[in-house]
Amino acid sequence: MKNYLNFESDIKNLEDELDKLKDPYNQSGLSEVDTQKISQIQNELDEKLKMVYANLDPWQTTMVGFYGEDLSVLCGFAKFNGLSVLVIGQEKGEDLDSRIKRNFGMMRPEGYRKTIRLMQLADKFNIPIISFIDTPGAYPGVGAEERGQAEAIAKSIECCMKLKVPTIAIVIGEGGSGGAIALASSNKVLMLENAIYSVISPEGCATILWRDPKKMLDAAKAMKLSAKDLLELEIIDEIIPEPSGGAHRDKDLILENVRNALNKNLENFKQMSPEEIFDGRKNKFLKIGRSKGFMSNLNELSSLNLEKSNFNHFLKSKKIFVVGAGLTIFVIGLILYFL
Numbered sequence: 065m066k067n068y069l070n071f072e073s074d075i076k077n078l079e080d081e082l083d084k085l086k087d088p089y090n091q092s093g094l095s096e097v098d099t100q101k102i103s104q105i106q107n108e109l110d111e112k113l114k115m116v117y118a119n120l121d122p123w124q125t126t127m128v129g130f131y132g133e134d135l136s137v138l139c140g141f142a143k144f145n146g147l148s149v150l151v152i153g154q155e156k157g158e159d160l161d162s163r164i165k166r167n168f169g170m171m172r173p174e175g176y177r178k179t180i181r182l183m184q185l186a187d188k189f190n191i192p193i194i195s196f197i198d199t200p201g202a203y204p205g206v207g208a209e210e211r212g213q214a215e216a217i218a219k220s221i222e223c224c225m226k227l228k229v230p231t232i233a234i235v236i237g238e239g240g241s242g243g244a245i246a247l248a249s250s251n252k253v254l255m256l257e258n259a260i261y262s263v264i265s266p267e268g269c270a271t272i273l274w275r276d277p278k279k280m281l282d283a284a285k286a287m288k289l290s291a292k293d294l295l296e297l298e299i300i301d302e303i304i305p306e307p308s309g310g311a312h313r314d315k316d317l318i319l320e321n322v323r324n325a326l327n328k329n330l331e332n333f334k335q336m337s338p339e340e341i342f343d344g345r346k347n348k349f350l351k352i353g354r355s356k357g358f359m360s361n362l363n364e365l366s367s368l369n370l371e372k373s374n375f376n377h378f379l380k381s382k383k384i385f386v387v388g389a390g391l392t393i394f395v396i397g398l399i400l401y402f403l
Contacts, residue, residue, distance in 0.1 A: 134175030
């Protein structure tokens with residue numbers, strides 16, 4: 065779906081007419097008359113584009129620079145218990161029309177750049193950031209890739225990690241791949257009890273590993289994408305309990321649970337300095353996946369090193385095998401050379 069600016073109405077009309085003529089589902093083929101008309105409209109469109117963009121005022125130039133709005137993410141400043149906060153929410157929509165409008169919750173580069181701008185503004189004025197994550201992933205379309213989707217996601221992650229204000233992310237439904245982590249690189253990552261958070265969908269994982277999307281059950285188990293598994297792995301920090309049957313069964317209760325979790329975590333940050341908030345977030349992500357054999361103190365990441373005693377013991381135990389294997393390969397090489 066193309067985004068048109070308010071001064072591009074004539075361009076939109078010409079492109080709509082052109083798309084109708086080129087639509088293969090409206091006719092069995094293009095006649096000579098249709099071909100001529102397409103050529104004529106294309107020439108008109110080219111002339112219109114030249115004329116419009118040759119006379120842009122400063123504000124219109126600014127609008128072109130932003131490209132377009134991304135309705136799959138909603139952002140704004142709000143009050144939570146009297147405290148100013150920035151709220152970022154990924155929105156999928158409620159019915160077919162709204163889901164198409166919101167692009168099924170899949171953000172484009174424009175959306176990530178919008179959130180980056182607002183997060184930097186919140187950081188400047190010392191305003192905490194709350195993100196609600198619910199996306200199958202970033203939009204994988206050609207247009208998004210052409211406009212720098214990967215760069216926008218990377219910049220969003222970088223921005224999240226640099227912030228000196230408290231950041232809390234809550235996975236309320238799907239937390240899919242880079243589309244989620246771009247906003248969930250936070251001091252605290254919370255999950256609703258029945259939400260999921262993973263690098264890829266179970267169907268996608270099954271297709272890659274077993275070349276069979278029907279093995280999605282095996283994939284889901286192996287990926288450990290549930291809140292319980294992720295809390296045990298220390299990928300997330302807290303599980304927000306849901307009403308029996310899911311969050312949609314009792315909206316008031318789930319809202320109260322989310323409110324309590326937010327209030328508790330925001331209170332904990334009040335006694336922390338900006339540097340402590342920044343270091344805490346950095347250390348949180350550096351600790352993920354670290355085994356005890358590689359760190360002498362999980363609270364001091366500067367101690368990250370190999371435990372020499374264990375490593376040297378391993379080398380000593382394998383020394384004879386390594387030397388023997390090396391000599392064997394050398395002898396085989398000589399034999400093959402002289403044959």
